Amino acid sequence: MNYRSIDDMNHCMAANLAKVPAGTDLIVGVPRSGLLAANLLALHLNLPFTDVEGFVEGRILQSGSRLKNYMKPFEAYKQVLVIEDSVWSGQSIEEVKEKLVGLYPDKQIVYTAVFIAPEAVDKVDFYFDVCPGPRIFEWNMMHHELLENCCVDIDGVLCKDPTEEQNDDGPLYEEFLTNVDSHLVPSKTIGCLVTNRLEKYRPQTEAWLARHNIKYKELVMLNLPSKAARLKANNHGGFKASVYIKNDYWLFIESSEWQARQIANLAGKSVYCVDSRKMIYPDAVGKTRGNIRKFLRKALNLF
Missing domain, CATH: 3.40.50.1000 (HAD superfamily/HAD-like)
Structure with a gap:
């Protein structure tokens, strides 16, 4: 049984921040577990984040006072990273891609997952770590x-x-x-x-x-x-x-x-x-x- 904790998720992303494309300015989490990954990654990178529906509607989650100086109008965000906690079959990430395709032609959208099954590596643009099955996560x-x-x-x-x-x-x-x-x-x-x-x-x-x-x-x-x-x-x-x-x-x-x-x-x-x-x-x-x-x-x- 391959087990990953919240601490494992955090360490995995923190150790591989160099994988995040240069210029990324907005993190989008895929509900629900992807929001946990998005929040952690946004904190590490000092970036704003939102969920998929918020992104579709042009909304960004409110931040504390420390990040307010870095906030921009929604239209100004151009390099977007959509993140899932894990990808196995790829169904959820494919549904997100279908929802976002052509929505913002002026934005570059990159897809990633913290943990990915070996057979699903082609479902995202990059990933943080491979986690084969059978697997189970602390958060679900x-x-x-x-x-x-x-x-x-x-x-x-x-x-x-x-x-x-x-x-x-x-x-x-x-x-x-x-x-x-x-x-x-x-x-x-x-x-x-x-x-x-x-x-x-x-x-x-x-x-x-x-x-x-x-x-x-x-x-x-x-x-x-x-x-x-x-x-x-x-x-x-x-x-x-x-x-x-x-x-x-x-x-x-x-x-x-x-x-x-x-x-x-x-x-x-x-x-x-x-x-x-x-x-x-x-x-x-x-x-x-x-x-x-x-x-x-x-x-x-x-x-």
């Missing part, structure tokens, strides 16, 4: 179709973790399960929810997920009778890794970094840690283990 992870190929934890990801007092395996815990506020609410369907919540709390968990309109294909819970049995088993990361191993999911999204490392090493696959906001990769042993499983799975599918 919970709102991408790829989520259907992911395992996702509940506590610490979709909602906060219970406190020690709330986690009593009794009335306080049931109240927590019923009324805890949502944290990250995905707009796409999750492939598999994997949680160390006990199976006996499935009704409360399913009701909470339905109330917050969180869609998922499968919910896997720990089939032990009590919190005491769960603590005795002491296999929090191992349980999650077993589900990740058994299914051909691309990524596990976990809150705890120590569990994320355990899951990654046991499963031999990447885990994204919400708490530290970084991708955790398996160590050498875990990677070898994962490669062997991939090989065996492919071999079995041949028969």
